[in-house]
Amino acid sequence: MTAERTDPIGEEERITLTVGAPAHGGHCVARLDGQVVFVRHALPGERVTALVTEVHSGYLRADAIEILEPSPDRVAAPCPYAGPGRCGGCDLQHVAPPAQLAWKTAVLREQLTRLGKLSEDEVDALGVAVTALPGGPTGWRTRVRYTVDAAGRVGLLKHRSHEVVPIDRCLIAHPAIQALPVLDRAWPAADAVETVASGEGDVAVLPQPGAQPATVRERALGRTWTIGAETFWQVHPAAAETLVGAVLDLVGPRAGERAWDLYGGAGLFAAALAERVGPGGRVTLVESAPDGVAAARDNLGDLPWVEVVPARVETALARRRVAGPVDVVVLDPPRTGAGARVVESLTASGARAVGYVACDPASFARDVRTFRDRGWRLAELRGYDCFPMTHHLECVGLLLPES
Ligand SMILES: C[S@@+](CC[C@H](N)C(=O)[O-])C[C@H]1O[C@@H](n2cnc3c(N)ncnc32)[C@H](O)[C@@H]1O
Structure with missing residues (x-):
């Protein structure tokens, strides 16, 4: 039996733990010497070595960097930018698509019991289940906001950071957005680049938030909608x-x-x-x-x-x-x-x-x-x-x- 640690765990320390249930925010909950640890890039039931990324009073944040006992639901992330210390855009690239649905269902149930104060029986009676939409796990996102770094390079942000990870492709972006000439050039005058691929085949690239918005056409309920490229519309x-x-x-x-x-x-x-x-x-x-x-x-x-x-x-x-x-x-x-x-x-x-x-x-x-x-x-x-x-x-x- 290992004795409980009494000295504080520090940032960038490596810890070994067994990961528990998913929680809202893209991480799983684990406990180490009585302390709560929110672990990203892990799956429930896995034994992992994790790097502590943040120390707070009452909890730690950590990234799983070595998987000692993998879950059967683990897959190789299809995106080369996914993973600890890289792009923060996707949290579940390492999770098989059916297990992503189970993950989200568990989170929805947990929020309803913990914050909504429903009993487990009430949640069971609702038959809560998160179901997939048609189209598969990649190539769905019809609106992507890329961030530009001080050198004019465009990319996506690291998790809980303002640091830009330059990318040459975003796998969850709609193919019409992936085809836009946005990621292969510098944007020295912009802080962000907004891209839209509409349901009616229009595309828009807004070099700067607040610039004169283009309009795009969307299709829903048998109607064609003309909206500003920055106006809210569902992204899937x-x-x-x-x-x-x-x-x-x-x-x-x-x-x-x-x-x-x-x-x-x-x-x-x-x-x-x-x-x-x-x-x-x-x-x-x-x-x-x-x-x-x-x-x-x-x-x-x-x-x-x-x-x-x-x-x-x-x-x-x-x-x-x-x-x-x-x-x-x-x-x-x-x-x-x-x-x-x-x-x-x-x-x-x-x-x-x-x-x-x-x-x-x-x-x-x-x-x-x-x-x-x-x-x-x-x-x-x-x-x-x-x-x-x-x-x-x-x-x-x-x-x-x-x-
Ligand atoms: C999730 S979107 C939903 C839009 C619309 N129902 C749809 O499905 O396309 C939320 C909308 O609420 C608007 N909004 C945000 N805060 C608001 C507030 N306090 N009062 C009124 N509208 C608000 C936003 O501008 C946005 O259009």
Whole structure:
């Protein structure tokens, strides 16, 4: 038996440990002498030697650099830039694609129990599972923001660092982005290069954030959308239709109903809701970014029963620019989630159902907890791997009032 270490573990020290379950953020949790260690580039059950990268009070971060006992789910990373100390863009290149889904499912479950305060039985009853989208684990990303270093070289950032790793190819980028003449030249005047490959075959390269935006055309719901190249649009080619399908299926909007599309962007969900509620119903879209507001107005002009409210959701609800009663609500907030005040407004809005589209399981779970504290329940949940090779996931939850 080895004695427990009493001296502190330092940065760049090598430690040997057995890795436990995945946690939100692209790492697994391990324990060493009672201390929590978040280990990247490892898989649950593996015995690894890891290099300590950060020391914090209460936990360490480390990169697995030698795999002593590999998991059967381990694969050779297809990307040469993946791995400890290299590009931080993908966290799961070393994980077989089916095991990436199991990893994300485990993270979603863990967030719902730990932050959402659901019991294991409640999570089991939801049948939580993250499922793959069509198209495979590489070549899916239709928007890539490259960073430029001081020497004008373009690449992607190291994990938790401002250091640029120059690359000559990003494997998860859509082939139309990989084909752009971006990575084979210097960009001395830029801090970043934004690239877009749209669903209708348009490409855009924005030499600098804030430069005059190009427009691109996207295709969803049988409509062609013209949006600014920097306007929010789902980055996986199958995501927009998949998420709309899940929302409509779960929320079930009916003819004549009143609906809200909060954090509505260019109006993807508003268009779907408008078609379901019809001209006898009403859809109110709330969006704070001016380019999103302009895109929604431009693209939904044929659906005059959609009103676009240019405002922050928090402000629109607090000042009653948008006020109940409403029948159904769809919200699709940024990574930070909606927050307690917005959720409390929704639980008081009279809505019969809320469809919550979430790109961050932690903020989603916190918001679910607020819904539950106000007498609502998470009735259904679907998970989607809209971001293969990375730790990110998307989920759609149906929240219903208890009574
Ligand atoms: C995840 S995107 C969803 C967009 C749209 N639902 C879609 O699927 O294309 C979140 C959107 O919320 C907007 N947003 C962020 N914070 C907001 C806020 N506090 N109030 C209103 N809109 C906000 C962003 O500009 C962005 O368009």
